[in-house]
Amino acid sequence: xxxxxxxxxxxxxxxxxxxxxxxxxxxxxxxxxxxxxxxxxxxxxxxxxxxxxxxxxxxxxxxxxxxxxxxxxxxxxxxxxxxxxxxxxxxxxxxxxxxxxxxxxxxxxxxxxxxxxxxxxxxxxxxxxxxxxxxxxxxxxxxxxxxxxxxxxxxxxxxxxxxxxxxxxxxxxxxxxxxxxxxx
Amino acid sequence: xxxxxxxxxxxxxxxxxxxxxxxxxxxxxxxxxxxxxxxxxxxxxxxxxxxxxxxxxxxxxxxxxxxxxxxxxxxxxxxxxxxxxxxxxxxxxxxxxxxxxxxxxxxxxxxxxxxxxxxxxxxxxxxxxxxxxxxxxxxxxxxxxxxxxxxxxxxxxxxxxxxxxxxxxxxxxxxxxxxxxxxx
DNA sequence: GAATAAGCGGAGTGATGACTCCGAATATAC
DNA sequence: GTATATTCGGAGTCATCACTCCGCTTATTC
Numbered sequence: 001x002x003x004x005x006x007x008x009x010x011x012x013x014x015x016x017x018x019x020x021x022x023x024x025x026x027x028x029x030x031x032x033x034x035x036x037x038x039x040x041x042x043x044x045x046x047x048x049x050x051x052x053x054x055x056x057x058x059x060x061x062x063x064x065x066x067x068x069x070x071x072x073x074x075x076x077x078x079x080x081x082x083x084x085x086x087x088x089x090x091x092x093x094x095x096x097x098x099x100x101x102x103x104x105x106x107x108x109x110x111x112x113x114x115x116x117x118x119x120x121x122x123x124x125x126x127x128x129x130x131x132x133x134x135x136x137x138x139x140x141x142x143x144x145x146x147x148x149x150x151x152x153x154x155x156x157x158x159x160x161x162x163x164x165x166x167x168x169x170x171x172x173x174x175x176x177x178x179x180x181x182x183x184x
Numbered sequence: 185x186x187x188x189x190x191x192x193x194x195x196x197x198x199x200x201x202x203x204x205x206x207x208x209x210x211x212x213x214x215x216x217x218x219x220x221x222x223x224x225x226x227x228x229x230x231x232x233x234x235x236x237x238x239x240x241x242x243x244x245x246x247x248x249x250x251x252x253x254x255x256x257x258x259x260x261x262x263x264x265x266x267x268x269x270x271x272x273x274x275x276x277x278x279x280x281x282x283x284x285x286x287x288x289x290x291x292x293x294x295x296x297x298x299x300x301x302x303x304x305x306x307x308x309x310x311x312x313x314x315x316x317x318x319x320x321x322x323x324x325x326x327x328x329x330x331x332x333x334x335x336x337x338x339x340x341x342x343x344x345x346x347x348x349x350x351x352x353x354x355x356x357x358x359x360x361x362x363x364x365x366x367x368x
Numbered sequence: 369g370a371a372t373a374a375g376c377g378g379a380g381t382g383a384t385g386a387c388t389c390c391g392a393a394t395a396t397a398c
Numbered sequence: 399g400t401a402t403a404t405t406c407g408g409a410g411t412c413a414t415c416a417c418t419c420c421g422c423t424t425a426t427t428c
Contacts, residue, residue, distance in 0.1 A: 005374055005425055030415055041377035046417060141360075147349070148357035155343020155357075159335045162286075162342065173332035173339075176325075180364025189395055189404060214385055225407035230387060 012048050014038040019059050024098060031055070057116045060102060064119035067091065071126035081139030084130045088153060089174055093167075095157035124150065141183045152177060196232050198222040203243050208282055215239070241300045247282060248303035251275065255310035265323030268314045272337060273358055277351075279341035308334065325367045336361060 004012070018038035022029045031052055035042045049055035070090065074083040112120070124146075131149055134140040156177060160170050188196070202222035206213045215236055219226045233239035254274070258267040296304075308330075315333055318324040340361060344354050 002374095007425070008375060011376085031417085032415075035377095042416090043377060043418080044375080047375075050417090052416065144360060145356065147353045148360060151343045151347045151349055151353060151357045152340075152360065153343075154346055155339040155341075156336075157339075158342035158346065159337075159339020162338055163335050165331070165335055169331045169335060172329065173335045176328060176332060176336065176364045177361065178364070180360045180362070184363075184368070186404095191395070192405060195406085215387085216385075219407095226386090227388080227407060228405080231405075234387090236386065 008048075011038070011040050011044055015040060015045055015048055015055075016058060016062065019055055020062070023056065023059060054113070057113050060112075061116045061119040063098060064116065064123045068119070068123040068126045071123065071130055075126065075129050075133065080130070080133035080137040084134035084140065085178060087127070087130055088156075088178075089171075091153060092156045092160050092170065092174065095161050127153070138183055140181055144181055149181070152181075192232075195222070195224050195228055199224065199229055199232055199239075200242060200246065203239055204246070207240065207243060238297070241297050244286060244296075245300045245303040248300065248307045252303070252307040252310045255307065255314055259310065259313050259317060264314070264317035264321040268318035268324065269362060271311070271314055272340075272362075273355075275337060276340045276344050276354065276358065279345050283341055283345050311337070322367055324365055328365055333365070336365075 015034065015038045019034045022034045022037055031045055032042055034055070035045045038045070045055070049058060071087055074087050077083045127150065128146050131140070131144070131146060135142055135144065156174065159165075160173070165173065187193075199218065199222045203218045206218045206221055215229055216226055218239070219229045222229070229239070233242060255271055258271050261267045311334065312330050315324070315328070315330060319326055319328065340358065343349075344357070349357065
């Protein structure tokens with residue numbers, strides 16, 4: 001399979017960028033809207049991503065990979081406790097604009113494709129590393145296992161998004177949460 | 185305005201019941217599905233609830249009122265701390281099947297109607313009472329204010345729903361959360 | 369600077385779903 | 399029991415949206 005023609009490569013990233021923006025705003029947005037924002041024809045969108053779900057998955061995968069990279073970056077840092085809490089806080093802070101895509105896929109009842117699945121696994125693994133290190137450093141209580149901590153991450157993100165929290169309330173909420181997670 | 189005819193009254197509750205079930209399962213369900221389950225014609229659904237949003241709102245209002253009643257009931261109880269945590273836990277436990285309706289409305293970008301708005305306010309007020317009493321009884325930390333606690337309630341509900349938690353993980357998650365809320 | 373393969377745009381197409389119309393049915397009033 | 403106002407059902411209507419078809423354009427190759 002030969003490399004993409006230059007204009008095609010361009011269009012691909014324009015479509016992805018547009019899709020990220022459009023679906024971030026409202027996950028039920030139509031493919032036309034994405035095409036309009038990307039300034040390409042609808043057919044072009046569908047040529048690059050055969051179905052709407054494929055497009056959503058591509059955007060989701062991108063996001064998950066970015067989060068994973070951020071987690072890995074933080075894991076290399078000195079203070080494991082700070083790394084963990086920083087990551088947690090950033091995910092929640094960005095959730096507002098960035099959570100919608102996952103929702104759309106869930107709403108579609110889709111069995112998520114391989115790429116997205118792998119990206120998700122990668123991200124969770126990186127987050128798991130952060131958690132482990134924070135526990136080992138005694139900054140997190142030892143009995144906090146991955147599943148419930150991950151559920152809290154997702155929940156806090158969704159809660160913050162749904163309620164449209166101000167930054168202050170969000171940080172107060174996280175304080176309560178973090179106090180429950182810290183070693184006493 | 186005269187009272188509804190007997191069959192009409194019947195149909196109304198059948199529709200509401202069916203809608204609760206159908207939309208609980210999947211918020212994007214079509215109105216036809218509701219009609220089928222309620223065993224009435226589509227037109228009947230639309231006669232009682234002029235738009236789909238009206239129907240969603242009616243169901244949502246019902247739920248909020250029930251939650252409010254539950255909160256009031258618990259507030260009359262002896263142990264304010266237990267009352268607060270019990271309510272919190274129940275909301276989260278039921279969230280899985282019962283949260284979807286709010287989502288659907290948010291997805292529709294609807295400005296929620298008066299009834300639902302009032303029901304929401306009533307529910308939040310009752311929850312606020314539970315919170316106040318638990319704080320006064322010194323079982324909750326004094327600096328936990330309503331907005332962030334409410335955000336945690338919503339977040340935990342969504343997190344639990346989204347992640348499809350097992351009951352065990354859910355209770356472990358709530359333990360972490362509650363530890364953050366308790367007076368130390 | 370042709371030749372040609374790769375890519376593009378936008379007007380279709382078919383399915384779905386919210387909502388309406390109107391003739392048939394029935395609860396209520398007398 | 400009859401009259402009639404109310405309610406019902408389901409076959410339409412119309413808009414939206416995912417996705418396709420195909421004639422045109424353009425990047426690449428020699």
